[in-house]
Amino acid sequence: MNTTDIRYERFNERDFTTVKELLSYDVVAGEDLLRVLAQAPELFITAYMEDKLVGLAQVNEPVPQSYLNVYVAPQFRRQGIGSAIVEYAEGELRAGGTQKVRSSFRADHPSSLAFARKLGYGEYFSSALMQRSGELFPVEELPVRTYTDEDYLASHPLYATAFHEMRVRVGCFPDSVIAQPSEKERKEWQKDAEDRFVYEINGEIVAYSHLSGNELSSISVRTDLQGRGIGRKMVMHLCNLIYQRGNETVELSCVVGNEARKLYDSLGFEEKYIRDFVRKTL
CATH class of the missing domain: 3.40.630.30 (Gcn5-related N-acetyltransferase (GNAT))
Structure with a gap:
């Protein structure tokens, strides 16, 4: 699969059902993105291979320290798609003046930490989600x-x-x-x-x-x-x-x-x- 063929588009409300289905393939990683998507859809970029939605990126406003989170459907992982989406999103942030970018994932997703390290991200801090x-x-x-x-x-x-x-x-x-x-x-x-x-x-x-x-x-x-x-x-x-x-x-x-x-x-x-x-x- 040639990652140069990935087509990036700003999230459109008409794609909500398709994106929701994509995120359902990995509940642990998808739940948090779905929550942000419902509140701030303007932050999201969709990634297509031909007419197939393969990934999604939350790319916050390009301020000096911004935030990026990437999701790739399980069936399309380990093909370089995630790395390509991150590279594209980082380029968008860099062009907007971002100097440092953060990302996050649940601690029970060790493969996410390995992926982040591979792309040059260093450990920063941890936060507990608490509920009453x-x-x-x-x-x-x-x-x-x-x-x-x-x-x-x-x-x-x-x-x-x-x-x-x-x-x-x-x-x-x-x-x-x-x-x-x-x-x-x-x-x-x-x-x-x-x-x-x-x-x-x-x-x-x-x-x-x-x-x-x-x-x-x-x-x-x-x-x-x-x-x-x-x-x-x-x-x-x-x-x-x-x-x-x-x-x-x-x-x-x-x-x-x-x-x-x-x-x-x-x-x-x-x-x-x-x-x-x-x-x-x-």
Whole structure:
């Protein structure tokens, strides 16, 4: 099979059924891609050999450090197709100014790590997907409210600093820096402001969080106030909100080595699987 004959196309909604069938051939690898596809189809590129769909790539926006994930149907693997799709996607990212690219896969897929190493990707960090189901938490009324655009300049430094300090403590992020605010990010936050929340004490924002569907995608507490139960109360409050929105489970990702894992364990979250991240300099 000549990989130079692969035809790349931007994902089209009319292909959803075909792509869903393709991803069903490998449930472990396909489940996560299908979830992202439902939320952000514009990130995907399809790969065809003649009229046969053979693979799919999630290629995020070409920022300095971007993300790439590739899937090839099991019956078409070990023919160089995956390597060709990665090379094409890396070229797209490089042309857009990306300097480093990340990828990830479940730790129970050892062949994925071997494939990544072969293409020059080095091990980066691991993250546990955790899930909770059960009753609502009995919580007191909290000073939590929906985020507004005026909260950005107070919320962003709190969020950026907390995550930077977590990465430093874990020790897997030697080049971590405190992310700087930007108008582009501010506009992104405003788009789904109804899924962002702030916790106030005496009129000051001391914690910030973001929900994505049934996922608690981020929660951060001002570093000088950590360890005082604010994070616990806010997690419980947000879990209740997710349940009240009609979801049966709450999910979150916790970097392996993050001390917050103890909090999530104590609140009834259970580890579903570990996801390994790798990185490459283009």
